[in-house]
Amino acid sequence: MARVVAGAGRSAAALHEAAHSLARQELVGDLMKVWVNDKGGGKSEHPPIDIGTLSGQQLADLAVIIFAGVHGERELVPKHALTEQIIALDYQQARQVQKYGEFSDEKMEELKQIAREFVLAHEKKIRAVAKELNLRGRLRGEQVNKIAARAQ
Secondary structure: OOOOOOOOOHHHHHHHHHHHHHHHHHHOOOOOEEEEOOOOOEEEEOOOOOHHHOOHHHHHHHHHHHHHHHHHHHHHOOOOOOOHHHHHHHHHHHHHHHHHHOOOHHHHHHHHHHHHHHHHHOHHHHHHHHHHHHHHOEEEHHHHHHHHHHOO
């Protein structure tokens, strides 16, 4: 997602961003690039989104992408380093999606579960992307696809 993941450590940030990125590539396919830095920050770049013009399904996909980062870190990082600040940023974005999609709290819980299942089902791919992201510092969307394909 287009924001900074501060203070989580580079490896944790790489897993967080790899999960967002892989979910984005699988669901939307428009990731341009993703990067992490030595301070544990991370960011991804994709075409601008006008959230008000998205369909219900596109908004649901966006929520899954947002929640994938949280679960990437929670499920794949031992004693995850996810801070309340990072959770707040992802949940702030998710609340916007919920508002525009007019999704119930139950629907959002369902989307969180879908994101968790996505992360667990794609763990090998996410770890492979995170490893390369951590080593290189940045990846293009096509590189994310290639790394994930090799990790199958």
